[in-house]
Amino acid sequence: MFDLPVVKKDERKAATSFRNTLLDMGFEMVQFSVYMRFCASLGQMETYCKRVESALPYGGKVNILHFTDKQYERIISYVGKDKQPDKKSPDQFDLF
Secondary structure (H helix, E strand, C coil): CEECCCCCHHHHHHHHHHHHHHHHCCCEEEECCEEECCCCCHHHHHHHHHHHHHHCCCCCEECCCCCCHHHHHCCCCEECCEECCCCCCCCCCCCC
16 A cells, blocks of 8 residues: 655556556556456565565655455445445465
């Protein structure tokens, strides 16, 4: 999740580039500045952390949170007042 400056034109361009890089790496947008990606192992997570670090723009704040699959499944989500179905961890061998 991140909070990047977007006041100046070059800041907006850097923030958009960062978002696009996350999408290119297989992350999906949960909210505008919150992206997620399933990793099958700790080693894979560390690899993606390094990739994100290499794509960081100047300024702003970026946080990387690590959830286990069980913690992810326990997230409670609402759209408006409607509770959404429980989340299921992605299958490890999903192909796109």
